[in-house]
Amino acid sequence: MSQGPRSGLAAVSSALLAMSRHLEVRDVLKTIVASARELLDAQYAALGVPDDHGGFAQFVVDGVSEEQWRAIGPLPRQHGILAAMLREAKAERLADVRKDPRFEGWPDAHPDLADFLGLPIRDGEEVIGALFLANKRCPKPEGSCGFTQEDEELLSILAQHAAIALTNARLYERSRELTIAEERSRLAHELHDAVSQKLFSLRLTAQAAAALVDRDPARAKGELHQVASLAAEAADELRAAVVELRPAALEEDGLVATLRTQIQVLDRAHTARVTFTGTGLRALPAAQEEAMLRVAQEALHNALRHSGAAHVDVSVRRRGCGAVLRVTDDGGGFDPTAVRRAGRHLGLVSMRDRAGGVGGSLTVESAPGKGTTIEMEVPGG
Numbered sequence: 067m068s069q070g071p072r073s074g075l076a077a078v079s080s081a082l083l084a085m086s087r088h089l090e091v092r093d094v095l096k097t098i099v100a101s102a103r104e105l106l107d108a109q110y111a112a113l114g115v116p117d118d119h120g121g122f123a124q125f126v127v128d129g130v131s132e133e134q135w136r137a138i139g140p141l142p143r144q145h146g147i148l149a150a151m152l153r154e155a156k157a158e159r160l161a162d163v164r165k166d167p168r169f170e171g172w173p174d175a176h177p178d179l180a181d182f183l184g185l186p187i188r189d190g191e192e193v194i195g196a197l198f199l200a201n202k203r204c205p206k207p208e209g210s211c212g213f214t215q216e217d218e219e220l221l222s223i224l225a226q227h228a229a230i231a232l233t234n235a236r237l238y239e240r241s242r243e244l245t246i247a248e249e250r251s252r253l254a255h256e257l258h259d260a261v262s263q264k265l266f267s268l269r270l271t272a273q274a275a276a277a278l279v280d281r282d283p284a285r286a287k288g289e290l291h292q293v294a295s296l297a298a299e300a301a302d303e304l305r306a307a308v309v310e311l312r313p314a315a316l317e318e319d320g321l322v323a324t325l326r327t328q329i330q331v332l333d334r335a336h337t338a339r340v341t342f343t344g345t346g347l348r349a350l351p352a353a354q355e356e357a358m359l360r361v362a363q364e365a366l367h368n369a370l371r372h373s374g375a376a377h378v379d380v381s382v383r384r385r386g387c388g389a390v391l392r393v394t395d396d397g398g399g400f401d402p403t404a405v406r407r408a409g410r411h412l413g414l415v416s417m418r419d420r421a422g423g424v425g426g427s428l429t430v431e432s433a434p435g436k437g438t439t440i441e442m443e444v445p446g447g
Contacts, residue, residue, distance in 0.1 A: 092124070095113050095232070096126050098231070099111045106183070108203065110129040111127070111129060112197075113195055113228075114148060114195060116144060130177060151198070157185040157221075159182070161211040162181065163180065181200065187228050189229050194229060325359065325362060332366060336370050338376055340370070340379075341377070342380045342381070343382075344381065350446055357421065362393060364413040366378065367413065374398050375397030379392075389444055394437065394438070395437050401434060402414075402430055414430060421443075426442055427443050428441070
């Protein structure tokens with residue numbers, strides 16, 4: 067195999083495990099590229115996912131600085147060697163890519179590439195990407211390619227597993243999109259039911275106040291106070307729903323800040339006391355942070371709408387390389403086995419699916435009159 071610093075079965079195993087650990091497409095692409103460059107000891111590596119318009123939907127590089135990548139400019143088009151790999155679906159091993167008749171040049175800021183190894187990533191008959199390496203770090207006799215046949219075979223193994231990892235990541239993202247659509251539909255129904263009732267009551271109360279204003283001003287004043295109260299409740303319902311529909315950007319604020327903001331709003335919107343603690347938590351993979359946020363939202367929804375709790379506490383803390391989310395309430399509780407037998411779910415199926423989808427676990431502790439604790443643990447990155 068390659069004579070790079072991490073050649074051998076252990077290095078291949080490490081690369082494959084790293085690929086299987088991620089669920090976001092972008093994270094999978096970055097892991098594939100970094101693993102390939104390290105395994106084959108190349109100076110540069112890149113992976114392009116083609117679109118349907120002659121360009122690349124995504125293009126990930128390794129070995130190029132952020133400043134250099136920005137200076138290079140727009141993503142490449144499907145031409146030259148890249149187009150050949152996508153069209154002919156076979157490996158390309160070249161002593162000097164610049165001397166190949168298909169070479170069409172590159173931008174001024176582009177790094178200078180010489181020996182080249184590339185091959186398509188295939189899902190069945192479909193080419194879903196092109197993976198290539200350049201500038202093997204080894205002595206190269208004049209006119210020869212530093213990449214060997216063994217390197218090509220190793221990269222082929224990596225590409226086969228990359229196809230599996232990339233396909234799984236795409237399926238996961240599609241599943242998540244469907245779940246988000248279902249959640250938005252649920253929230254729309256909740257918003258309609260809750261706010262419509264409040265607005266209907268508000269209209270009737272306002273009409274009553276208008277009828278009383280001349281003959282019984284004192285009662286009219288009382289009705290107007292009720293109008294103000296109903297309007298405030300409707301505004302709180304809207305605010306809580308908007309928080310669920312448009313959570314703060316996890317990429318910008320992180321899980322702890324996002325949860326803290328949402329829980330502050332829920333604490334103001336509900337009669338129950340809602341508290342939050344979250345310290346010492348480092349950043350998690352994006353998919354795990356989103357899953358924890360959604361599980362927290364579902365558990366809070368159950369506690370605030372159905373449990374009759376006076377206090378709901380949410381905490382997130384570090385555990386090893388991962389994290390643990392706990393949502394505890396002092397409400398009426400329930401018998402989890404009875405809920406399953408009755409065919410009711412209380413969102414538990416969705417929460418378990420979310421936890422399992424990011425390699426985590428979910429436990430539920432509850433009993434009638436004893437409140438409920440929902441705990442979700444994720445392994446981290």
